[in-house]
Amino acid sequence: MIQPAPAKLNLALHVTGRRADGYHLLDSLVVFARHGDAVEVVPGASALTVDGPFAGDVPVGADNLCLRAARTMGTGARIHLTKNLPVASGIGGGSADAAAVMRALAAQGHALPADPAALGADIPVCLAGQPARMRGVGERLDPVPEVPALPIVLVNPGIPLSTPAVFKALQRRDNSPMPEPDWHDADSLIGWLGKTRNDLQPAAISLAPAISEVLTALEGQGARLSRMSGSGATCFGLFDDADSAARAARALARPDWWVVASELASGPVRGYTSTATV
Ligand code: ATP
Incomplete structure (x- = not known):
């Protein structure tokens, strides 16, 4: 059976501290796109x-x-891995692949690892496979109100970014946590997101200034919110409807950019619907 390994998006990512062992403490709203890798x-x-x-x-x-x-x-x-997601791009491709393999093996009767976070901070949330508030070093997951299936455009400027390098470039590591998750529709989710940030974004931009260009381009195409995911460099734009997202994706196409129009998944991703890669 083919298991989807959907792209992970950090709609918000606050860096709230650092443990004595060097691991960063995060507070993040993690969702999944209906686009990603697949493993058999x-x-x-x-x-x-x-x-x-x-x-x-x-x-x-x-x-x-x-x-x-x-x-x-x-x-x-x-x-067998079908690698549709750019590597080292902030959308958790490797973690999604690992979680998909774990899910497939669990379905074949093998016990899941006791500590999936040991293989990567994003693996527990990718195993859970649905929107969640992720805290600690990735091991603490809490449910969130239903996330509407908003049309999205993902753009990567073709610059791989190493996660440790981005954390190293951080100016501050003791930022405020996210406000309590509270929304009931697309408008209130976008309003709530307006009170949040990706604390890694300025650090990533200092290493890859093209991220600013991507964010400006998404806004120019009518995104209601544009932000970088994870440690970058992939950015997402949230759109009102699928037509506007598809139009924006076409307008953003450039030979050196990876551009995909897709949709946020409200629940577990069991397969992919049609998505447009430009
Ligand atoms: P995150 O958002 O979780 O920080 P990322 O999207 O920035 O992840 P990945 O694409 O997961 O990064 O890749 C991180 C590193 O893992 C790469 O340097 C790559 O060489 C290595 N790697 C090992 N296995 C895989 C895999 N199956 N897919 C992608 N990268 C892999």
Whole structure:
């Protein structure tokens, strides 16, 4: 069976502290897009094959997160990964892939790892697979009000950003937490998001100024809110309707940018609907 590994988006991401061991404490609203990678997991000796537009950018050896996920569950597996998401781009592709492998192996009778966060901060939320408030170092997940299925446009300027490098460039690590999640429709969600931030955005822009250009371009195409996800450089724009999102995606197309029109998932993503990659 093919498991979707949807792109993770941090609609808001506050950096609220740092533990003695160096890990950062976060407070983030995490949602998923109806677009992403896909994995197929078959019992057998460990092996990984990769195809898809970004196949050339992922390590295919034992350090691939798909194979590492299987190892943490004490088993090997034959895995095929379709890599549709740009690598090192703030939308958690590797974590989504690892979580999808874990889900597939769990469906085949293997026990999930006791501490999935040990493999990556975003893995618990990717395993949960639905909108959540994520705190601590990624291990603390709380439910949030239903997130409306808003049309989105994702844009990556083609510059990979290392997560540790972005955290290192942070000016402040003791920022305020997010306000209490409180919305009941698209307007109130966008209003609530207006009171939040991505604290990693200025640090990422200092390393990759093209992010500012992407955010300005999304606003210029009518996004109601545009922001960077995770440690970047992928940015998202929220739109009123699917037609405006598709139009914006077409207008934003550039040879060096990855641009996708999709939709936020209100609940678990079981498969992908049609999405436009420009
Ligand atoms: P996050 O938003 O969780 O910080 P990201 O989108 O910035 O993640 P990933 O695409 O998950 O970053 O890639 C992070 C690193 O993991 C890359 O340097 C890549 O070489 C490595 N990696 C290992 N396995 C995978 C995989 N299956 N897919 C993508 N990257 C992988």
